[in-house]
Amino acid sequence: MEWKEVPNTSPRFVVFEGIDGSGKTLQLSWLSAWLQKRKYKVFVTEEPMRESITGHFVKIALKSKEKYPPEIYLLLFLQDRINHIENYIKPALEAGKIVLSDRYHFSTLAYQTAQGIERSKIDGVLKALNYEILQPNLTIFIDVPVEVALERIYGRTKGTVDLYEKEEFLRKVRENYLELAKEFNFLVIDGDRDPEEIHEEIVKRVGKFYP
Numbered sequence: 001m002e003w004k005e006v007p008n009t010s011p012r013f014v015v016f017e018g019i020d021g022s023g024k025t026l027q028l029s030w031l032s033a034w035l036q037k038r039k040y041k042v043f044v045t046e047e048p049m050r051e052s053i054t055g056h057f058v059k060i061a062l063k064s065k066e067k068y069p070p071e072i073y074l075l076l077f078l079q080d081r082i083n084h085i086e087n088y089i090k091p092a093l094e095a096g097k098i099v100l101s102d103r104y105h106f107s108t109l110a111y112q113t114a115q116g117i118e119r120s121k122i123d124g125v126l127k128a129l130n131y132e133i134l135q136p137n138l139t140i141f142i143d144v145p146v147e148v149a150l151e152r153i154y155g156r157t158k159g160t161v162d163l164y165e166k167e168e169f170l171r172k173v174r175e176n177y178l179e180l181a182k183e184f185n186f187l188v189i190d191g192d193r194d195p196e197e198i199h200e201e202i203v204k205r206v207g208k209f210y211p
């Protein structure tokens with residue numbers, strides 16, 4: 001199989017962000033298939049990482065009955081991310097692949113600040129480690145109202161306290177994302193539509209980079 005070189009000016013490190021249920025995983029897989037059909041080498045990955053023990057640490061903590069202070073989640077996500085960057089993302093980029101990541105550092109900025117951690121604290125941890133987060137070339141933010149996302153995940157359920165809390169939390173996360181979208185120049189995609197329509201728009205907006 002002949003693979004195509006990614007043009008020098010085209011995004012090589014692409015991140016999908018959005019609240020749970022916004023459609024990231026679906027749209028990422030369709031974009032990946034689209035790119036591979038055009039003969040680009042793609043590395044599909046996600047955070048927390050699936051393959052690695054650092055991702056398992058995060059998932060275990062998220063599933064645990066015990067609730068931890070927000071700093072714990074921050075540290076868990078950061079250790080996974082650093083492993084992700086060093087052992088997976090950088091090697092894939094060096095091998096000439098387009099990296100598509102389902103969530104990345106913006107998830108930490110959106111979720112951990114919604115948990116009450118200030119941005120300066122997140123930046124401070126990285127500074128103390130003298131570690132610089134590799135910036136993606138393109139961040140695709142799929143924006144949906146919280147009710148739409150929750151309905152996709154849970155279906156039409158009567159509002160339980162759990163769901164209400166989750167709803168309030170996700171509202172904060174979405175607001176944080178919308179702020180980050182301006183700061184980091186995200187490509188904002190309206191995700192409250194048919195999946196096919198969303199895919200078409202993504203291809204319309206980014207397809208030109210991958211002839």
Ligand SMILES: Nc1ncnc2c1ncn2[C@@H]1O[C@H](COP(=O)(O)OP(=O)(O)O)[C@@H](O)[C@H]1O
Pocket residue numbers: 018019020021022023024025026027152153191192193194195198
């Ligand atoms: N545009 C859409 N409209 C309706 N349902 C969708 C849409 N996109 C995804 N879904 C469904 O919603 C759920 C969450 O989608 P998923 O891609 O897993 O979102 P995320 O990865 O952002 O959590 C899945 O069941 C998926 O099939």
Ligand SMILES: [Mg+2]
Pocket residue numbers: 024025026102
């Ligand atoms: Mg997903």
